[in-house]
Amino acid sequence: MSPVLEARNLRVAYGGNLALDIPHLALKPGELVGVVGANGAGKSTLVNALLGWSRGTPSVSGSIRLDGEEIGHLPPHARVARGLTLVPEGGAVFMRLTVEDNLAAAQAPRGSNRRAHDEAEIYALFPRLKERLHHHASMLSGGERQMLAIARALRLGPRALLLDEPSIGLAPRLVADVLRTVRDLVDEKLSVLLVEQNVRAAIEVVDRLVLLERGRILASGPAAAMRDDPRILAAYLGEAAA
Numbered sequence: 001m002s003p004v005l006e007a008r009n010l011r012v013a014y015g016g017n018l019a020l021d022i023p024h025l026a027l028k029p030g031e032l033v034g035v036v037g038a039n040g041a042g043k044s045t046l047v048n049a050l051l052g053w054s055r056g057t058p059s060v061s062g063s064i065r066l067d068g069e070e071i072g073h074l075p076p077h078a079r080v081a082r083g084l085t086l087v088p089e090g091g092a093v094f095m096r097l098t099v100e101d102n103l104a105a106a107q108a109p110r111g112s113n114r115r116a117h118d119e120a121e122i123y124a125l126f127p128r129l130k131e132r133l134h135h136h137a138s139m140l141s142g143g144e145r146q147m148l149a150i151a152r153a154l155r156l157g158p159r160a161l162l163l164d165e166p167s168i169g170l171a172p173r174l175v176a177d178v179l180r181t182v183r184d185l186v187d188e189k190l191s192v193l194l195v196e197q198n199v200r201a202a203i204e205v206v207d208r209l210v211l212l213e214r215g216r217i218l219a220s221g222p223a224a225a226m227r228d229d230p231r232i233l234a235a236y237l238g239e240a241a242a
């Protein structure tokens, strides 16, 4: 099966410092790939480079393909228009708008043939959002806000969804809920690259795991095989120490 998203020789450098050096990373249709690593490992640099934006002005090189089409030269909005969708750290919602208006403001581009979730599907997936339709996003709990950010992304009909640390700031029970929902979406054929610092929670739901360290892939493989990998266990310990 050809990948929905594929990066080759992706390098990001700030000044003379190489922050990311990824020879190959692929996401297959209907797959959930987790990218884990400690603070500063390069996780945000990776999702940002895939989307074509950055903090500062790094030099970025390499190939990025979405459904086989080279998008590495395109500006972020053109990548988004083609179906690469990012839910950034902390979620992207309009705090002063209601849940309903937040969802209404997220629309797939006109003429797009991608399958976007309609309102009924969104409410079936996230019954909590239906109960809170007329609440401002600022009134939602962290978990609900993260669900709203994911729901907004689904309204855009993503070909590939990039999720940057959806568990950050959430209580452990909510982390499991959010990641379980992501797993359910993938089981319905969504393709997701999940960036997570929480290795323990990520490994429970992903198909494959990629461990980043100092911008490089230190280990990668099916989640089941990675579970006992000493490098992953070391990452667990790092997490406990963080």
Ligand SMILES: Nc1ncnc2c1ncn2[C@@H]1O[C@H](COP(=O)(O)OP(=O)(O)OP(=O)(O)O)[C@@H](O)[C@H]1O
Residues within 6 Å of the ligand: 014, 019, 037, 038, 039, 040, 041, 042, 043, 044, 045, 046, 055, 056, 057, 197
């Ligand atoms: N604008 C910038 N200028 C210079 N160096 C940067 C810049 N942004 C990131 N870096 C460096 O790139 C490396 C990777 O950072 P990145 O934010 O991608 O890590 P991360 O894995 O997402 O960490 P965290 O979990 O803390 O967000 C770090 O060494 C960081 O200092």
